[in-house]
Amino acid sequence: MIQLIIKRLAIAIPTLIIIIAFVFGLMxxxxxxxxxxxxxxxxxxxxKINEAYDLDKPLIxxxxxxxxxxxxxxxxxxxxxxxxxxxxxxxxGFPISLxxxxxxxxxxxxxxxxxxxxxxxxxxxIFDYAVMGVSLIGICVPSFVLAPILSLxxxxxxxxxxxxxxxxxxxxxxxxxxxxxxLPQIAIISRMxxxxxxxxxxxxxxxxxxxxxxxKRRIITKHVIRSxxxxxxxxxxxxxxxxxxxxxxxxxxxxxxxxxxxxxxxALQRDYTLVSGVMILYASLLMFLILxxxxxxxxxxxxxxxx
Amino acid sequence: xxxxxxxxxxxxxxxxxxxxxxxxxxxxxxxxKGECLGIAGESGSGxxxxxxxxxxxxxxNGSATGIADFNNVDLLKLTEKELSEIRGxxxxxxxxxxxxxxxxxxNIGNQLIEVSMIHKKNTKKDALKKAKEVLDIVKxxxxxxxxxxxxxxxxxxxxxxxxxxISLMCDPLFIVADEPTTALDVTTQKEILKxxxxxxxxxxxxxxxISHDIGVISEVSDTILIMxxxxxxxxxxxxxxxxxxxxxxxxxxxxxxxEWMK
Numbered sequence: 001m002i003q004l005i006i007k008r009l010a011i012a013i014p015t016l017i018i019i020i021a022f023v024f025g026l027m028x029x030x031x032x033x034x035x036x037x038x039x040x041x042x043x044x045x046x047x048k049i050n051e052a053y054d055l056d057k058p059l060i061x062x063x064x065x066x067x068x069x070x071x072x073x074x075x076x077x078x079x080x081x082x083x084x085x086x087x088x089x090x091x092x093g094f095p096i097s098l099x100x101x102x103x104x105x106x107x108x109x110x111x112x113x114x115x116x117x118x119x120x121x122x123x124x125x126i127f128d129y130a131v132m133g134v135s136l137i138g139i140c141v142p143s144f145v146l147a148p149i150l151s152l153x154x155x156x157x158x159x160x161x162x163x164x165x166x167x168x169x170x171x172x173x174x175x176x177x178x179x180x181x182x183l184p185q186i187a188i189i190s191r192m193x194x195x196x197x198x199x200x201x202x203x204x205x206x207x208x209x210x211x212x213x214x215x216k217r218r219i220i221t222k223h224v225i226r227s228x229x230x231x232x233x234x235x236x237x238x239x240x241x242x243x244x245x246x247x248x249x250x251x252x253x254x255x256x257x258x259x260x261x262x263x264x265x266x267a268l269q270r271d272y273t274l275v276s277g278v279m280i281l282y283a284s285l286l287m288f289l290i291l292x293x294x295x296x297x298x299x300x301x302x303x304x305x306x307x
Numbered sequence: 308x309x310x311x312x313x314x315x316x317x318x319x320x321x322x323x324x325x326x327x328x329x330x331x332x333x334x335x336x337x338x339x340k341g342e343c344l345g346i347a348g349e350s351g352s353g354x355x356x357x358x359x360x361x362x363x364x365x366x367x368n369g370s371a372t373g374i375a376d377f378n379n380v381d382l383l384k385l386t387e388k389e390l391s392e393i394r395g396x397x398x399x400x401x402x403x404x405x406x407x408x409x410x411x412x413x414n415i416g417n418q419l420i421e422v423s424m425i426h427k428k429n430t431k432k433d434a435l436k437k438a439k440e441v442l443d444i445v446k447x448x449x450x451x452x453x454x455x456x457x458x459x460x461x462x463x464x465x466x467x468x469x470x471x472x473i474s475l476m477c478d479p480l481f482i483v484a485d486e487p488t489t490a491l492d493v494t495t496q497k498e499i500l501k502x503x504x505x506x507x508x509x510x511x512x513x514x515x516x517i518s519h520d521i522g523v524i525s526e527v528s529d530t531i532l533i534m535x536x537x538x539x540x541x542x543x544x545x546x547x548x549x550x551x552x553x554x555x556x557x558x559x560x561x562x563x564x565x566e567w568m569k
Contacts, residue, residue: 202366204407210364211402212422212473213395216387222421226412302412302457 001295008291012284019283020070023276024063027267034079034270053079066273070280076273080266086277089262094281096166097251097258101243103178108185108239113232115186116193117225123198131190138187143246147180147253164255177254181246185239189232197228226300233300236293237286244282311481311513312361313337317373317383319353319360319537330356330369332537338530340480343507343514345528345545347521347560353537354517358483362398363390378480396426399474403486405466409458415469416454422476434476441472445502464495471502481513482506488523496523503527521564525549533557 035041035049050056054065069076075086115135119128154176155163167173200206201224209223248260259278266274298304319331331353338344346354360371361382375382378397382390394400402408410418419441420434429437435454442450445468458466467487474482484503488496504527506512518524524531524545531545533556541554552558 204402204404205410207364208400208402208408208470208473209410210391211362211394211400212425213391213393214421214425215391218425222413223410227410300412302414303459 001298004294005291008287012287015287016280016283017067020067020276020280021063023279024066024272027270027272027275028059030270032270034272036270053077066276075277075280078271078274080269080271080274086273089274090259090277090281093257093259093262096169096256097247097260099169100174100177100181100247100251100256100258101240103174104181104185104243104247105236105240107178108182108189108243109232109236111182112186112189113193113229115190117197117220117228119190119194120197120201120228121220123194128194132194135187135190138183139191141184143180143184144249144253146183147176147250150176150180151254164253166256173254177250177256180253181243181250184246185242189235189239192231192235193228196231197224200224200228203227230297230301233293233296236296237290240289241286244285308339308341310337311340311378312515313374313376314357314361315374315376317357317360317371317375319356319365319369319371321366322368322370330537331360331371333373334534334537334539336532336539336542338481338513338515340513341507341511342530343503343516343528345524345531346515346517346534347519347524347531348534348540349519349560351536352534354532354534355485357534358485358515358517362394362400362483363387364394364400392426395422395479396477397480399477399479399482401467401470401474401482401484401487404490405463405470406490408470409466411458413457414454415456415458415461418469419454419473419476422473426477437476438472441475442469444475444505445469445472446498447472464491464498467491467495467499468502471499475506475510478510479512481515483515483517485517486519487516489518489520500526521549521560533560 033055034053035046040046041049047056054062057065066076073087075090078084078086078089081089115131119131122128151161151163154161161176162170162173163176165173206219206223209219214223247258248263250256251258251260252264259281262271262274263278265271266278314337315335317331317334318329321328321330334353334357336344346357348354356365356369359365360369361375361377363382363385365371371383373383377393380393382393385393409415416435416438419438420429420431423429423434423437424431438454439450442453447453447465447468453461458469461469467490471487487503488499491499500523503514503516507514507527514527516524516527528545530543531541531548532539533541533548533554535556540556541548541552548557549561552561
C-alpha cells in the first residue's frame with residue numbers, strides 16, 4: 001500500500017510538470033497578454049511592468065523561473081487581482097469549492113448507489129421505470145439549465161431557499177448549488193449501479209448464496225453490493241472531474257466566491273499565474289482521487305493486487 | 308425404505324421473449340432415503356431445472372406446477388421465505404462451475420460458517436468447529452490456513468471441495484449435485500466421486516446426481532433417470548438400465564460412450 005502511494009507520488013511530479021508546461025504554452029499562444037488594454041500604455045510603462053513580472057525574458061527562462069517558484073510552494077502574484085498572490089486567492093476560494101464538491105460527490109455516491117440497487121432489485125416495476133426515466137432526464141439536462149430552473153422554482157416562486165450567495169457556509173445557501181451539481185451525477189451513478197447490480201444478481205455465486213438459504217436482505221448486503229459497487233469506485237475520478245467543471249458554472253450561477261470563477265476570469269483576462277495555479281490544484285486533486293479509488297478497489301476486491 | 312422426495316406431475320415453464328417454453332413436462336419420480344439417484348440426459352433436457360424448480364431457485368421468468376413432497380412437505384406450496392429455511396439446512400447444493408460459484412470477495416471461512424450461523428443459530432466458534440469438520444470430510448489440507456483464503460487463491464478442485472463442504476454444513480438430508488465434476492479434470496473428478504461414495508456410505512445422505520456423463524453416474528448412483536426434452540424416458544436400477552436399455556434414446560446415449568470403456 002505504502003509502495004503504491006510512493007510510486008504514485010513519484011509519477012505525479014512529472015505529470016504535473018507536463019500539465020504546467022501545457023497550460024503555460026497554451027496561455028502564451030493565446031493572443032494578447034495580461035496588460036494588454038484597449039488604450040495602449042505608454043511604452044516605457046509597459047516596459048517597466050513587463051520587467052517587474054519577468055515578461056520581458058525569453059519564454060524558456062520565464063518557465064524556469066515559474067517552476068522554481070512553484071517548487072517553493074509559491075504560485076506567484078496574480079496579474080489581474082492586484083495586491084493578491086495566487087496562493088491567497090486560492091486559499092480564500094478553495095474551501096468554498098471544496099465544501100461544494102465534497103457535499104455533491106458524497107450525495108451523488110450515496111443516493112445514486114442506493115437508487116441503483118433498489119431499481120435493480122425491483123427491476124421492471126414502477127419504481128425501476130420511475131428512477132430510470134428521471135435519470136435519463138438528469139443525464140440529458142445539463143446543470144446550467146437545471147440550476148436556473150431550480151432557483152426559479154424553489155427560490156423565487158416558493159421562496160424556500162436563497163438563490164445566491166455563500167452566507168458563511170449556511171446550509172440553506174448550499175442546498176440549491178449542491179443539488180444542481182449532484183443531480184446529473186446521481187443520474188449516471190444510479191444507472192451504472194443498476195446495471196452492475198443486475199449483472200451481479202445473475203451471477204453464479206448469488207445462486208449459491210440462495211441455495212445456501214441466506215435471507216434476501218443478507219444476500220444483498222453481504223454478497224451483492226461489494227461486487228456491484230466496483231464500477232462506481234472506478235467512476236469516482238471521472239465523476240470528480242465532471243463535478244469540477246460543473247462547479248465552475250454552478251458557482252457563477254449561484255454567486256459563490258469559489259475558485260471556479262478565477263479559472264474562467266483568469267483565462268479570459270490572460271492572468272497566466274492564476275490559471276495555471278488553479279489548474280495545478282485541480283490536477284493534483286484528480287490524481288489524489290484516482291489514487292484513492294485504486295486503494296478502495298483493492299480493499300473491496302481481494303483479487304486486485306496492489307503493486 | 309422410506310421415500311424422501313416424491314415428485315408428481317411436475318412441469319416447469321419459462322416465460323421468454325419467444326413465448327412460453329416448457330423445460331420440464333409433467334414428470335413424476337421418487338427418491339428413497341439414502342439412495343443416490345443419477346439423472347442423465349443431454350443439456351437442455353430439463354434435468355437441472357427439475358431440481359431448481361422444486362427448491363425454488365429457478366430464474367425469475369420460470370414457474371413450476373405439480374407436487375414435490377420432501378419429507379412430507381410440498382415444496383411447491385411453500386413461500387420463498389419458508390423455502391430458504393429448507394435450502395442449505397435440509398437440502399444442500401453443489402453446482403457445476405466451482406470457478407464462479409463462490410463469492411469472490413468473501414473468505415472461505417465466512418462462506419462456510421454463514422450457513423450454520425443462519426440456519427442453526429450457531430455461535431461463530433461452533434460454526435468454525437463445524438467448518439473444520441466438513442473441510443476434513445472433503446479432504447482439504449491445511450484447514451486453518453484455508454479458512455482465511457479467498458476463492459481465487461484455490462484451484463478448481465479445491466473450490467469444488469469447499470462447495471461440497473458448504474453443502475454439508477448443516478448435515479442435510481438431501482444433496483443436489485448439479486454436474487459437480489463437469490468442470491474438473493479427470494483425476495480430480497475421480498476424487499470428488501469418491502467423496503460422494505463416502506457420504507453415501509457413512510453419512511446416509513440422499514443424493515441427486517445430475518450429469519450428462521453416464522460414466523460419472525454409473526460410479527455413484529443406485530438408480531437412474533434418463534431425461535430428454537423435459538420428459539423421463541426411462542428409470543430404474545442404474546446397472547439394469549445401463550446394461551439392458553429398453554428405450555431407443557437410452558441406447559443412443561450409451562452409444563456415445565466409446566466402445567472400449569464399456
